[in-house]
Amino acid sequence: MKSDLTIQDFFTLARGLAATLDVDALLKRLGQSAEQMFLCEASAIMLIDDDQEHLFFKVATGEKGGLITKFRIKVGEGIAGWAAEKREAVLANDVSQDPRFTGQQDQASGFTTKSVLCVPMLAGGELIGVLEILNKKEPGGFTEADKSLLESLASLAALAIANARLVGGFRNFYSNTIEILISAIETRDMRMAGHCWRFAQRATSLGRKLGLEGQVLKDLYYSALLHDVGFLKVAGGWNMSRILVMESPHMEQTHPMIGADMIKGIDILKGASTLILFHHECYDGSGFPRGLKGDEIPLGGHILSVIEHCEEMRMNGYSPEQVQAILEEQAGKKFHPDVAKAYLDVLRTEEAKTV
Numbered sequence: 001m002k003s004d005l006t007i008q009d010f011f012t013l014a015r016g017l018a019a020t021l022d023v024d025a026l027l028k029r030l031g032q033s034a035e036q037m038f039l040c041e042a043s044a045i046m047l048i049d050d051d052q053e054h055l056f057f058k059v060a061t062g063e064k065g066g067l068i069t070k071f072r073i074k075v076g077e078g079i080a081g082w083a084a085e086k087r088e089a090v091l092a093n094d095v096s097q098d099p100r101f102t103g104q105q106d107q108a109s110g111f112t113t114k115s116v117l118c119v120p121m122l123a124g125g126e127l128i129g130v131l132e133i134l135n136k137k138e139p140g141g142f143t144e145a146d147k148s149l150l151e152s153l154a155s156l157a158a159l160a161i162a163n164a165r166l167v168g169g170f171r172n173f174y175s176n177t178i179e180i181l182i183s184a185i186e187t188r189d190m191r192m193a194g195h196c197w198r199f200a201q202r203a204t205s206l207g208r209k210l211g212l213e214g215q216v217l218k219d220l221y222y223s224a225l226l227h228d229v230g231f232l233k234v235a236g237g238w239n240m241s242r243i244l245v246m247e248s249p250h251m252e253q254t255h256p257m258i259g260a261d262m263i264k265g266i267d268i269l270k271g272a273s274t275l276i277l278f279h280h281e282c283y284d285g286s287g288f289p290r291g292l293k294g295d296e297i298p299l300g301g302h303i304l305s306v307i308e309h310c311e312e313m314r315m316n317g318y319s320p321e322q323v324q325a326i327l328e329e330q331a332g333k334k335f336h337p338d339v340a341k342a343y344l345d346v347l348r349t350e351e352a353k354t355v
Helices: 002-018 024-036 076-084 104-109 144-186 195-209 215-227 249-263 268-276 299-315 320-330 338-352
Strands: 040-048 056-062 072-074 090-092 116-123 125-138
Touching: 024 040, 024 056, 024 125, 024 144, 040 076, 056 076, 056 116, 072 076, 076 090, 076 116, 076 125, 090 144, 116 144, 125 144, 144 215, 195 215, 195 299, 195 338, 215 268, 215 299, 249 268, 249 320, 268 299, 299 338, 320 338
Parallel strands: none
Antiparallel strands: 040 056, 040 125, 056 072, 090 116, 116 125
């Protein structure tokens, strides 16, 4: 029964590791689970430092765990350092008889290490770190079966960590790329500073107010951020000596279609690409580029349209009171009535906070 429970726990943890992209949360869960699964007093996860010559404690469980996280271990020194250097597991049920054991962490923390099972964490041949468990509570100490199971767990964890780091790197690249695009968009007009971020914040706030959630809300956020990306390409780009985009009607009329086309090939932005098409369409059909109206425009498109028109009024010097008056007057005409009403509430709430 005990063996069955351990295997069940292993697969439960493995599923969790595969689904986690938060490295810190992953490692914390791994350390706690290892301590429970192997019935030991403590566990520790050390990761290889950027210099590739040291291990640093990322997670340390047990009563004294918090005292040793400040330590760094040189690769090749101590049991953990040996496991990292040789990339081999170490099973020592009596560390006093193992010449690799230094006891330095015990002296600093007051913890008494009696037995250790330490395994390297490898992903594609790359050393990620080491995983160790200490002081088996059951008679007989750690077993070869424990070693085999911990090695499997360490391999899964290493792959999960490598994957999370890779995804994190892509996300960082992706976020920086979007920031660069937004900066380029906003430089076309001195009044545009902060426009895209403000637009995205208001769009998501309004979207939540109208019941949008999940992927639909994410699509709305990205479409709001990049709604004017088409200006980077129309007519071969704008003439930087002409600040105001409105001086070129062609650019104004075509940028929704061009912007949507620019990002439609990016999987994560496909939904946003569709919405960008609608950010100048109007409820009564008076917008562009297709003159759509009513339910021909998705709710996200109506949200973008309302905020875009209000932002344009703001940038052209309209007072908050004038913007709200026009929004209220055009509800059910130029603007979707429910969206206009909800956005009026948002604007009035913002205004009340500034008073």
